[in-house]
Amino acid sequence: MKVIRAKSAGFCWGVERAIQVAREESQGGSRTVYTDGPLIHNRQMMDALSKDDIQEVGDYQSKNDINLQDTEEKESVVVVRAHGISPQRRDYLKGLGLPFRDGTCPDVGIIAGKVKSHSEKGYQIVIFGDPEHPEVIGLMGYAHGKAHVIMSENDISRLPDLGDKVAMVSQSTMFTHEFKHLSGMLAEKYPEMLIFDTICGATKERQSDLVDLVKEGADAIVVIGGKHSANTRKLAKLAASHECPTFHIETAEDIVRADFANFKTVGVTAGASTPEFIIRKICRCLEQF
Ligand code: SF4
Known part of the structure; x- marks a missing residue:
């Protein structure tokens, strides 16, 4: 055949970068690297990384508290995965008292920046994405309570009146044609809406x-x-x-x-x-x- x-x-560049960050911090396994949930969504690669003592702790959605083993014989470091996390989770992880390194993909960082800056200017933020996905959960944390996640036309019809200031972004991994379709529908409802195509x-x-x-x-x-x-x-x-x-x-x-x-x-x-x-x-x- x-x-x-x-x-x-x-691998995309964001995943390669997150792996590089984790490997740098592990220093060939001489330090334990804790990632908050899977560094990337691939079980076989996470198994391979465990040989460098890169260990997944926390949960898929980065919501639960983390209990770290007290290993005195080895230094440990916390690394944030490619999908990013909310600012609240960042504070929590930093509060664990271990060295901290951010492996968030810069493309996700750009989306977070747009959500943060526009919510601070009073915009309601519409995120096209999966509300259960860790990237979206992280992005919502930057919206100061003004985020609305949509995945379909039905979700648009269920939105409350968002007023005049609305900005739309997308989870990085969505379909372009669906983003165009739904942003077009929303723009009819909110003609002044700012649209940011943030699919990477x-x-x-x-x-x-x-x-x-x-x-x-x-x-x-x-x-x-x-x-x-x-x-x-x-x-x-x-x-x-x-x-x-x-x-x-x-x-x-x-x-x-x-x-x-x-x-x-x-x-x-x-x-x-x-x-x-x-x-x-x-x-x-x-x-x-
Ligand atoms: S945002 Fe895009 S480039 Fe970055 S990790 Fe996700 S898929 Fe890769």
């Missing part, structure tokens, strides 16, 4: 490369990445929307040979948190069919 790999498959460049590139795979003749699409990874799930949804048989898998062990019996060409892409070693292994496996 022929395998076409998307150019952008795999890495997400846009992965979405357009996936469409290219279909155009290049892929009979089926394999999307590799963690089941918790928002951008990976989005890629799988986008591929399925092109009526292309789509397989969202995490590792080579998830591949069922019989599923690919009728395909000549398969397109492979991967979420922004999927490590290269997994992508290569899966491509090799598919090529052997």
